[in-house]
Amino acid sequence: MDFTDVSLTALRVLRAVAEQGTFTAAAASLGYTQSAVSRQIAAIERAAGTELLERRRDGARLTPAGRVVMRRAAIVLDEIDATARELSGLPEQTGTVRLGWMPSAGAVLLPRTLAALRASDPGLEVVTREGGTPALVRALRAGSLDLALLASAPPFRAPDAESPPLVLRTLVERPLLLALPTGHPLAHGAYVDVADLRGQRWIAAPSSGEDKLMGVWPGLDERPEIAHTARDWLAKLQLVAAGCGLTTVSASLVAAAPPGVRILPVRGGPQEQRRLLLARLPGPPSQAVTRVAAALRATALDAEAPVEPA
Template identity: 80%
Template sequence: MDFSDVSLTALRVFRTVAEQGTFTAAAASLGYTQSAVSRQIASLERAAGAELLERRRDGVRLTPAGRVVMRRATVVLDEIDATARELSGLPGQAGTVRLGWFPSAGAVLVPRALAALRRTDPGLQVVSREGGTPALVRALRAGSLDLALLASMPPFRPPDTESPPLVLQTLTERALRLAVPAAHPLARGDFVDVADLRGQRWIASSSSAEDRLMGVWPGLDERPEIAHIARDWLAKLHLVAAGGGLTTVPALLAAAAPPGVRVLPVRGGPQEQRRLLLAHLPHPLTDLGLRVASALRTAALETDEPTRPEL
């Protein structure tokens, strides 16, 4: 094997393919043609003398050789990026932690943790981005993220089957909640009985990966009436405030509910538990990573308080 002629472009393309999960998505992200992406990967595999990506019907994943190359490529690319920032007078990589988070974590949890870090560690730079669980896990594997906040639901399986397993820490485990218009009859009490959810109108979003609706209470024994489709959590909550229907929310979003919304527990039937996980690769976190992880844990505990009454 001979890496002497391997270009930085090939390494960046390789990392992007691993992160995006398909050649097509990587090409779109980079602004390349798919054939150009394929050529870069082929040149890297020739230099390695091994297949670096396993081509599957549902996309690609790193082979054992690919994981070795990715680990080394990440070090090289991060050093190059840090050098460019230093030459530009921007903060260096040594003070940066890269964080990924699932959509609803961006409404309360992440801002709360970042605000705390600005007070305790003003020199620490956190670069963050939102994504679904599959994308965040691929980014961790590709070395593009240091930490990721993930949501998990029963039966609480690992987020992927790759080896070695990711390190997963449960920050909170709480029951799913229901967002109800404040003027709705169901908002009069301190909880909603699951039997009273039959015949209600719902605000949902489609989850194509699992072909189910997010926002409808799980396990309803009827075909739900979907009044509105929205992907954004805050858009859903404002539709609830406008009287458009009901929607489910994780407990950590209760603090972000706008006026006109009550976020209530549901009683009766099996409890719908949700876990908030902090994930990273199976190696010790840096001191900076540990500080960010600590701030996220503290913020998660702060959101784990009883829901305030909404007016």
């Protein structure tokens, strides 16, 4: 085992594959060809004397040896980036936390937390990135994120089966809600019966191989009619306000609802609870990570608007 000739490029490629989950996606993110990515991975695996990535049908995942290398590589790459900043004349960043967040957190929770941290910890820098749960979990495993905000639905399984398990903390748990145009016939009561959702038009996120179709009420006993697709939650709510259809929302989005939208609970069928999780790798967190986690917990509790009484 000899790492003396391992290049920084190979370390960055390994991190990209661990984050993106496939050689193809890693190549696209780096602007490389897939064969160039494969060569870099082969070189670093030769130096390690073992496989660092498990090739599966659904992509590539770090092996136990790969996690060891990636943990150390993340430190090296972070130090190189800090050196580049210092040499370019920028002040050294102290207390930087890399935070990943799922899309629904961007409307209320994230901006409120960052505003609170600017007031309480002006020297603390938070660098953020949006992503779906699978992508954020891979970024945590690759050492590219310190914390990640994840959504979880019943039966509330762990977001991945890798070892060691991620440290997960539930920030809030609230029922899934329904957003309707104020002029919709179902918007005039204190709640919506799940049986009345048959035949409705829905506004949902476009589905992908990893991320589920978000916006349609779960468990409908019919093929839903998707009238519009949008990834951005605020765009979905604006489409609801325009009378284009219905969509589901978490309780944290109630405060972001524009005029023309009424948000109600749904009765009947299984209780559709949703959890907001804060995830990190095991091990003692830095003081900066602890401060950001505390701010997220406080803001999440404040941002949870009460559901209209039924």
